[in-house]
Amino acid sequence: MSDALMLQVTAFADAASGEAAGDLSRPVPTCPDWSLRDLARHLGRVHRRVAATVTSGAERLMRPEDAPDGEPPRARDEVATWLLAGGAAVAAALRDAGPDRLVAGFFGPAPASWWERRMLHETLVHRYDAEVTVGFAPWAGVTPALAADGLAESLGLLDTYGTRQADLAGSGQTIHVHATDEPSCEWLVTRTPSGVEVVAGHTKADVAVRGPAAALFAVLTNRRPPEDTGDGLGSVEVLGDAGVLTDWLRVSAL
Template identity: 40%
Template sequence: MTSIEPEEYYAALAEQTAHLAVAVRDADQRLTIPTCPDWTLGRLAQHVGRAHRWAAAVVEQQSLTPVDSKKLDDMRIPEDAKGRVDWLQAGAARVVAAIRETGPETTVWTWAGVQPAMFWARRMTHETAIHRADAELALGRAFMLSPQLAADGISEWFTLLASAHLAERSGAPPITDGTRMHLHATEDELGKAGEWLVHGTPSGFEWEHEHAKGEVGVRGPASGLLLVMMRRLPRTHPGVEVLGNGAVLDRWLEHTSF
């Protein structure tokens, strides 16, 4: 469940895509992305634009099975700067248009099973934001999200990881049965939405918005917590504080790559 409204996701997707487009517009497309070491900046941008078009196609077709991306058109990013910007923004706009046309409650295929089409607005918003972070960090620039959007990114990530469809593919559980991990965002305005308690179960893990002690606690601004949990920043990053058994967090991070 999310407190962010559909129109807010649509706006956030457009905004994050615009920021990414500006970041990649005039930069060296051959620049290596340290947080995605097999990718260059150009490949990262193309990945995001392709993801937008693929998600839009799933919604447009009201597909209940994965869509073959190889059969989709307009999947190559232009080489010129203006073309890159236009192509990225067009992909994000297509996602929004598809959901508006189909209806946000229409059920379609997702990685987490059949879900309302609105799943893809949320997923593409956070996919774009994280890859924008990859680009900004590679370019030596600061990255920041609104506390609300960053907190929602953490919640969405936990929800995805807890999905039975993804858990089946993840191998060893990221947290052992009976172990608890607590995250606390330092922005007071988030309230309970800025608290996460993850607890291991015999079949994987569950999470909830709750303030409680765990074997490990992680505290910091929501954007910093998001980037640590998404393995974009080390847990030793300034501003992020790890309390208790850091090995619990290390295990979590080791087993939650995606």
């Protein structure tokens, strides 16, 4: 998966530090209060802190501010090199660790393969941010399978760690998520009093949200409203109680 990660890092770097980026002070519409430089700093630090944590065998994930070489260069034309170096570092660290080695995760040990998938989709989502900021068509070449895996990974994070976020709890509200261009990519999200539950499968819900996997991924990571098709990824249909989806998007922002 390291090749897939570096493909996304390269696409992000092309957008975030190319001529269209200007001086990197341009605001990122999908990440309020961030500039392109802030976005590049965030992703470069994420890659470096995970690489350093995995390589060192530390029991806890390194803090972002402690990431080595954690500040992007001032010159725009050097930022791409800095971003690619961070991506290469995390890819190499995870490759050397092997998929089954336990390393520090968010809240305890996790296999290195978990981080490899997490880094791929973290980079993919922020690639969208960078590309829409500079006017690129986002996610060119991203396959339905990759987008569907991003959906599955993001929903899995909420299912695993949702009990730690009180705002995600509810009183039984249900959301059916259906990627129409990938077989068997359907999930039911239930907001229970104790947290979020996510199960695969087709079932009725308070609201259903369906469309191409990439469009769904953008919507469910709060990159675009369901009704907005300006990114070229396709239309998303909302059936049922739209207010349930609106409130879910409000509390589940990534």
